Amino acid sequence: MFKTPTTLGLLIILKYSSQCLPPSFDNVLITVNEKDEKISGCITPDTLKFKGEVAKISAVNQNIPDLNRGAVRDISTKFNIDFSRNNIDIIREEAFLNLSGLEQIDLSKNNIIWIGENAFVNLPTLRLLDLAYNKISVSSRAFNNLPELRVIDLSDNNLDSFDQSWFYRTPRLDSISFRLNRLRSIPRAAFINLPSIEYLYFHSNKIEDIHPDAFKGLRNLRLLVISENRVKSFEINFHTPSELGAVGIQFNNITYISDKMLEMIRPNLRSFWITGNPWQCGCFDKLINWSIKNRVTISFVCLQYEYVCVYPKTNPYQCLEREDADFYNGFSNNFGNETKCKPHWSK
Ligand SMILES: *[C@@H]1O[C@H](CO)[C@@H](O)[C@H](O)[C@H]1NC(C)=O
Ligand SMILES: *[C@@H]1O[C@H](CO)[C@@H](O)[C@H](O)[C@H]1NC(C)=O
Numbered sequence: 001m002f003k004t005p006t007t008l009g010l011l012i013i014l015k016y017s018s019q020c021l022p023p024s025f026d027n028v029l030i031t032v033n034e035k036d037e038k039i040s041g042c043i044t045p046d047t048l049k050f051k052g053e054v055a056k057i058s059a060v061n062q063n064i065p066d067l068n069r070g071a072v073r074d075i076s077t078k079f080n081i082d083f084s085r086n087n088i089d090i091i092r093e094e095a096f097l098n099l100s101g102l103e104q105i106d107l108s109k110n111n112i113i114w115i116g117e118n119a120f121v122n123l124p125t126l127r128l129l130d131l132a133y134n135k136i137s138v139s140s141r142a143f144n145n146l147p148e149l150r151v152i153d154l155s156d157n158n159l160d161s162f163d164q165s166w167f168y169r170t171p172r173l174d175s176i177s178f179r180l181n182r183l184r185s186i187p188r189a190a191f192i193n194l195p196s197i198e199y200l201y202f203h204s205n206k207i208e209d210i211h212p213d214a215f216k217g218l219r220n221l222r223l224l225v226i227s228e229n230r231v232k233s234f235e236i237n238f239h240t241p242s243e244l245g246a247v248g249i250q251f252n253n254i255t256y257i258s259d260k261m262l263e264m265i266r267p268n269l270r271s272f273w274i275t276g277n278p279w280q281c282g283c284f285d286k287l288i289n290w291s292i293k294n295r296v297t298i299s300f301v302c303l304q305y306e307y308v309c310v311y312p313k314t315n316p317y318q319c320l321e322r323e324d325a326d327f328y329n330g331f332s333n334n335f336g337n338e339t340k341c342k343p344h345w346s347k
């Protein structure tokens with residue numbers, strides 16, 4: 001091949017641009033293993049001044065609007081990324097590229113509105129992804145081929161629905177937090193493609209309906225928190241024998257629970273948080289007796305709510321499935337003021 005100095009120069013420019021265009025960083029202050037430096041374009045071994053073994057890269061309180069393809073790339077050491085609090089809006093396909101030892105990414109407290117398809121893809125050692133405190137909507141397969149991913153935190157975002165198709169080839173994913181979003185329902189088989197799930201957090205959403213088969217296929221579910229929602233019925237077909245060790249249904253709108261439900265969750269259950277629901281008094285008594293007999297803690301961490309149970313119009317001492325008409329007007333008021341009475345896992 002015939003090379004003039006000009007084409008050689010062009011080749012060098014092309015090599016650089018193919019790595020860092022569009023650029024993600026514009027004179028951004030980053031810290032690599034406690035050492036500060038300024039970066040433009042993207043973060044690669046070539047652009048870093050730091051030449052040792054990278055263990056942690058952070059940028060905090062900087063202005064980084066978008067993470068484009070290859071924003072961080074070609075680093076092979078075992079390391080973590082902390083990009084919290086940087087006004088990041090968008091994460092595009094393969095923003096984190098060819099990072100064979102990356103274990104944790106903290107993107108909390110940004111402004112993220114959009115996570116594109118394959119935003120997080122082919123990261124063989126990624127275990128934890130923190131996306132809390134953003135404004136996220138997510139595209140399908142945003143999280144793709146992450147064989148070690150265990151924990152994803154989507155707390156305090158703007159999600160009004162969840163779709164398991166966001167996740168693809170994440171065989172070890174065991175914990176998802178949807179705390180403080182706007183979810184309205186949990187549909188049938190919502191996690192059927194994610195059978196490794198053990199911990200699900202839904203507290204502080206707007207959930208009214210949970211399909212009886214919502215958690216179908218979750219054989220290892222250990223913790224379920226649906227507190228601070230508007231759930232009216234907690235009759236769910238969990239996998240049996242149930243591995244549930246703790247269930248939180250505090251501060252909802254539940255009046256009744258069946259013997260079948262209690263028997264289903266009983267085998268491994270240690271804690272059942274039930275405070276702040278307008279329980280029928282017959283059901284409340286049943287729950288207390290059941291908890292004593294089975295050594296389940298029905299925690300009353302909070303005693304500031306006004307009532308513990310309600311007497312319906314007919315057969316007031318029995319625990320029965322009932323129509324709304326069988327309750328006195330306003331029966332569900334004065335329960336579950338979570339402002340006054342926060343459950344112990346909330347801040
Ligand atoms: C991935 O990064 C390594 C260095 O960590 C580098 O040697 C290799 O060429 C990169 N692979 C690609 C496809 O760019
Ligand atoms: C609870 O359920 C009752 C009866 O259906 C309803 O009138 C009330 O608005 C519900 N409360 C909430 C907070 O959803």
Ligand SMILES: *[C@@H]1O[C@H](CO)[C@@H](O)[C@H](O)[C@H]1NC(C)=O
Nearest residue numbers: 282283284285286287288289
């Ligand atoms: C709960 O236990 C008490 C004391 O053993 C008993 O009197 C009461 O009938 C029981 N209530 C229910 C709903 O099982």
Ligand SMILES: *[C@@H]1O[C@H](CO)[C@@H](O)[C@H](O)[C@H]1NC(C)=O
Nearest residue numbers: 334335336337338339340341
């Ligand atoms: C809950 O309690 C807070 C603090 O006492 C009060 O400001 C708020 O109005 C109450 N909300 C309801 C729905 O009663």
